[in-house]
Amino acid sequence: xxxxxxxxxxxxxxxxxxxxxxxxxxxxxxxxxxxxxxxxxxxxxxxxxxxxxxxxxxxxxxxxxxxxxxxxxxxxxxxxxxxxxxxxxxxxxxxxxxxxxxxxxxxxxxxxxxxxxxxxxxxxxxxxxxxxxxxxxxxxxxxxxxxxxxxxxxxxxxxxxxxxxxxxxxxxxxxxxxxxxxxxxxxxxxxxxxxxxxxxxxxx
Numbered sequence: 001x002x003x004x005x006x007x008x009x010x011x012x013x014x015x016x017x018x019x020x021x022x023x024x025x026x027x028x029x030x031x032x033x034x035x036x037x038x039x040x041x042x043x044x045x046x047x048x049x050x051x052x053x054x055x056x057x058x059x060x061x062x063x064x065x066x067x068x069x070x071x072x073x074x075x076x077x078x079x080x081x082x083x084x085x086x087x088x089x090x091x092x093x094x095x096x097x098x099x100x101x102x103x104x105x106x107x108x109x110x111x112x113x114x115x116x117x118x119x120x121x122x123x124x125x126x127x128x129x130x131x132x133x134x135x136x137x138x139x140x141x142x143x144x145x146x147x148x149x150x151x152x153x154x155x156x157x158x159x160x161x162x163x164x165x166x167x168x169x170x171x172x173x174x175x176x177x178x179x180x181x182x183x184x185x186x187x188x189x190x191x192x193x194x195x196x197x198x199x200x201x202x203x204x
Contacts, residue, residue, distance in 0.1 A: 010107040010115055011161025018104055018157045025097045026054055029085075032094045046085070053081050053098065057105075064109055071109045075118055078102055079125070086129045093134070093142050096126050100150040107158055123147055 030050050056078060063070045082102070085095035099122040106118040126146060131139030 008111045008113075010112060011158045011165070012108065013161035013164040014104060014108055015157055015160045018153070018160075021153070022057070022101045022104060023054075025101050026050065026057070029094050029097055049081050049085055053078060056081075057101065060105060060109070075102065075106065075110075079121065083125060083129070086125075086133075093130055093146070096130070096143070096146040099123075099126060099146070100153060103150050103154045104157055107154055108161065 030047070056074060060071075060074055064074070078098075079102070082095060082098045085098070102122065103119060106115045110118060123143075127140060127143040129139075130143045133139060134142060
């Protein structure tokens with residue numbers, strides 16, 4: 001596929017179902033193990049961080065269109081928020097779902113190189129944090145499970161976006177061919193008219 005519509009990105013489109021999945025993942029992080037956290041400061045901090053994460057997530061598209069360098073700030077802030085959530089040992093490993101949410105956005109918003117850097121950072125941080133909390137064997141197993149799930153979901157979204165880009169480019173190419181064909185037809189008609197006029201003049 002040509003890069004005219006999607007220059008240096010994994011995708012420029014996100015399936016609506018993926019957006020719904022992202023909000024459901026955020027909700028799952030908020031609901032699961034909620035009662036395992038100590039009441040008071042821990043629970044309040046959790047809700048504040050998740051609320052901030054959700055607000056940033058919902059406003060990312062709008063602000064990224066207006067501020068050129070916003071995506072870098074956005075992913076850095078969200079990375080910090082997710083890592084802070086990761087220090088709650090009682091919170092288990094559910095916070096890792098938020099990296100999948102960020103992965104969807106990185107694939108769409110960043111260049112391929114930048115997206116791969118963010119993916120690597122998210123994956124490395126996930127492995128290190130879970131290994132530190134649950135031990136090397138258990139932590140690595142948990143991290144790999146989330147990474148595999150994330151790769152499958154993000155790959156689906158990327159494939160959908162690439163198909164949408166290919167369809168949009170096909171429509172554009174058809175329109176360009178129709179326009180060129182129309183111009184060629186008009187040119188040939190004019191040439192035919194001129195040829196007929198010359199024949200009439202010579203016949204006289």
